Amino acid sequence: ILNVEQSPQSLHVQEGDSTNFTCSFPSSNFYALHWYRWETAKSPEALFVMTLNGDEKKKGRISATLNTKEGYSYLYIKGSQPEDSATYLCAWGSGNTGKLIFGQGTTLQVKP
Amino acid sequence: DTEVTQTPKHLVMGMTNKKSLKCEQHMGHRAMYWYKQKAKKPPELMFVYSYEKLSINESVPSRFSPECPNSSLLNLHLHALQPEDSALYLCASSQERALRVSPLHFGNGTRLTVT
Numbered sequence: 001i002l003n004v005e006q007s008p009q010s011l012h013v014q015e016g017d018s019t020n021f022t023c024s025f026p027s028s029n030f031y032a033l034h035w036y037r038w039e040t041a042k043s044p045e046a047l048f049v050m051t052l053n054g055d056e057k058k059k060g061r062i063s064a065t066l067n068t069k070e071g072y073s074y075l076y077i078k079g080s081q082p083e084d085s086a087t088y089l090c091a092w093g094s095g096n097t098g099k100l101i102f103g104q105g106t107t108l109q110v111k112p
Numbered sequence: 113d114t115e116v117t118q119t120p121k122h123l124v125m126g127m128t129n130k131k132s133l134k135c136e137q138h139m140g141h142r143a144m145y146w147y148k149q150k151a152k153k154p155p156e157l158m159f160v161y162s163y164e165k166l167s168i169n170e171s172v173p174s175r176f177s178p179e180c181p182n183s184s185l186l187n188l189h190l191h192a193l194q195p196e197d198s199a200l201y202l203c204a205s206s207q208e209r210a211l212r213v214s215p216l217h218f219g220n221g222t223r224l225t226v227t
Contacts (some may be wrong), residue, residue, distance in 0.1 A: 004154075005155075022201055030214065031211075032211050032212045034211065034215055034216070036215075036216075036218075041220075042220065043116070043202075043220045044155075044218045045218075046215030046216065049211070049212070049214070049215050051212050055165075055217055055221075072158065087206055089154065090153075093211050093212075096209060096211075096212070097160070097209065098145065098161065098162065098167065098168060098171075098209035098210070098211060099168060100157065100211060100216070101128065101153035101154075102155050102156075104152070104153065104154045112134050
């Protein structure tokens with residue numbers, strides 16, 4: 001069974017705190033790693049598509065790193081804001097079939 | 113605003129009913145997907161269409177029948193569902209099936225309840 005694990009399951013932080021969470025995935029047959037943000041009552045929104053070992057991507061206050069050899073990716077949020085409150089999902093792909101396996105997500109709540 | 117439109121937003125159906133979920137995108141994407149998500153679980157892939165042809169069926173029961181009438185539309189026909197099929201059904205699209213460059217673009221989902 002191929003598992004994608006995310007930790008922690010949930011996180012409560014104060015506005016202004018920086019935070020990070022982890023996505024673990026199988027290190028063999030790596031093809032791509034995606035991060036999505038899913039706000040309540042909205043559709044999941046793509047943050048990053050990562051493909052190369054050592055890759056770092058940034059979008060505003062959010063950044064992500066990738067280690068394909070050991071099978072993990074970190075998502076960082078600098079200076080969290082209440083609007084960052086959402087569930088953050090990672091998804092791992094092992095080929096060009098279009099199949100992604102999603103983790104269970106990390107639910108972030110940022111208190112003002 | 114999402115560029116992938118799903119209808120209906122909510123659906124309640126009995127186990128003997130036949131209904132359809134619809135999904136539409138006008139971004140010129142050539143791959144379309146159905147995912148199922150149950151509470152507190154990750155989205156699970158059901159079907160992948162690439163250039164209007166079914167390329168992945170993740171061993172989904174035949175009571176779910178996908179259809180891709182053209183490159184912009186994706187349907188999911190439902191018949192004789194079970195209460196355990198109650199879930200959020202998400203449609204997504206991407207430029208191509210190879211997901212190294214393009215991400216998935218999701219709709220808002222259809223919340224299905226089977227009674």
